[in-house]
Amino acid sequence: MYRAIRIPPEKGEEIREKAIAGKFLDITRKIRKLQTKEGAFLEIPVIEVACEAIEGFPVIEQENPEFLEIPASLKECLKGSLSETELAQVPSGWHILGDIIIVSIPENLENKKILIAEALLSMYPKCKSVVRDLGIGGQFRQPERELLLGSGTETIHKEHGCFFKQDVTKVMYSKGNLEERKRMSLLGAGETVVDMFAGIGYFSIPMAVHAKPEKITSIEINPESFAYLKENIRLNRVEDVIIPILGDCSQAAPEGEADRVIMGYVGTTHHYLGQAIKALKENGGILHYHETVPENLAMTRPEERVKKAAELLGKKVEVLETRKIKKYSPGVLHVVVDARISE
Known part of the structure; x- marks a missing residue:
């Protein structure tokens, strides 16, 4: 039936x-x-x-039901609706957060964007909305996105046993950082941790859920991201581990308290290195410093910045590893330096 x-x-x-x-x-x-x-x-x-x-x-x-034949590709789905020239410019990739499809569509397909959105929803019938990605901007690195089809932009994305509630038009969530989030989930057992740019809990949540630190102080300046951070703490039942703080981490970060500090923001992160090192215990700890950097400087500039900041505070640095997370933009890499800071 x-x-x-x-x-x-x-x-x-x-x-x-x-x-x-x-x-x-x-x-x-x-x-x-x-x-x-x-x-x-x-x-x-x-x-x-x-x-x-x-x-x-x-x-x-229902009499004589019609069964779906899922097309092999978006281009195949749009054949007959777009010209050959337009089909050649159809996006070849997109990503799905929760039940929302996020896609970049070239400007010259502006008048075909709804057709493209309809085709994507036909390929992913469990999804509720299609959102067009127009880039990011501002101090808070907020996305510029347009709802094309559907009625909602809030979703709950499940990843590595963790739940991340978010509005995809208000906060960023990079699928390219998946491996780094998994790595953070293995670190910090029994430690006191400070997450200086916590966002909606990108690193704090996996660490709290899987590694079981003693305490994580998660600091976020953007009120919208902070609201979702608090919601995600509740969703993942880690209220006893994470202490959320709304504020600028240059003022809100504790001093002399942490075994480990996460600096998961990119852009002006190096300006906060001094405060991050001060947040570590007097006898030192581990720093995870993120930076976007030209490829030819990827293995030198981030390390040099950490060493210079530590030197100004009379501290020693042992670089444990410099990892390439992903390509950020043409010729630019997102890297993270793991460093042990000591007296």
Whole structure:
């Protein structure tokens, strides 16, 4: 038996999203439009549900259901809707956070962006929205993004056993930092940690969930990111480990307290190295310093900056490792220096 909810067309997106959220959308069948004597309707395919009606709309037995054939690629999905020239410029990659698809679309496909969004949703029927990525900017590195299709930009992304609630139009979440987040989840057992640029909990949450530190002080200056940080602490049940602080880490970071300091921001991070070193215990500790740097300076400049900051405070530095996290932009790498600071 194949069942479907029969609804007016204007209710289509609303009910589709509710079916996704309620986990009763049948993603193997097409949503189809039909004309009856009573007017036009949509049939949203659903799996077996206990109720016979959803919000007053009938659940019917669907005759001759149409099954989805998921296209092998976005270009294949758009054939017939775009010219060959336009198809050549269709994005070849995108990423999915929770149930939201984030995609970069070239300006010369501006008038085709909704078609592209519809095609992506047909490829990923469990997703609820498509958002166009237009870059990042400002002190808080906030994304510039446009909702193309769907009604929501807030989602919960699950990664490595952790939950990250976020609004993809308000905070950044880099999939390219996945391995570094996993690495942080293995460090800090029994330690006191300071996360100076905590964001929504990118590094604090995995560390708290998996490594079980004694305490993490997570500092974030952006009120919107801070609100999600607090929510993610609750979602992951690590209230007894993480202490969130809203403020500028140059003023809010403790001194002489940490076994380990995380500096997971890039841009002006080197300006805060002195405060990070002061946050470590008097006899020292471990520093994780992130920087974006031209490729030809990747293995020298970040290390030199850490050494110079430590020298000014009369401290010694042992560089444990300099790791390349990802390509940040053409000719620029995102790297992290692990350094042991001592007296």
